[in-house]
Amino acid sequence: MKYMLLIYGSQDVAPQTPEAVQQVMDEYWAYEKAVADAGVRIASDALQGVETATTVEVRSDGERVVTDGPFAETREILGGYYLLDVPDLDAALDWAARCPGSRDGGSIVVRPLADYEG
Numbered sequence: 001m002k003y004m005l006l007i008y009g010s011q012d013v014a015p016q017t018p019e020a021v022q023q024v025m026d027e028y029w030a031y032e033k034a035v036a037d038a039g040v041r042i043a044s045d046a047l048q049g050v051e052t053a054t055t056v057e058v059r060s061d062g063e064r065v066v067t068d069g070p071f072a073e074t075r076e077i078l079g080g081y082y083l084l085d086v087p088d089l090d091a092a093l094d095w096a097a098r099c100p101g102s103r104d105g106g107s108i109v110v111r112p113l114a115d116y117e118g
């Protein structure tokens with residue numbers, strides 16, 4: 001079964017020193033290797049900063065409105081994702097708990113992909 005692991009972190013909590021940044025990157029490289037070696041990784045990517053986001057809304061009259069952002073009231077931002085193919089939700093939760101993004105104020109939202117094939 002396919003699950004999307006959405007990595008959320010706080011805009012307020014970020015490594016400040018080059019050493020701290022390198023430590024976080026090393027943790028992610030190790031996690032990336034683990035999901036690849038286990039054969040469960042379908043895809044994964046980090047997202048650019050929220051300041052690069054653009055939101056599109058089509059109103060009921062068909063007018064397209066494009067704005068910078070999202071600028072939500074929350075300080076949590078979506079930073080990246082992993083798409084995994086694992087046997088069940090328990091396995092997806094285990095991988096989510098191992099993700100570096102689940103620590104230090106971050107969280108992982110685990111969602112199964114919809115299957116419209118039957």
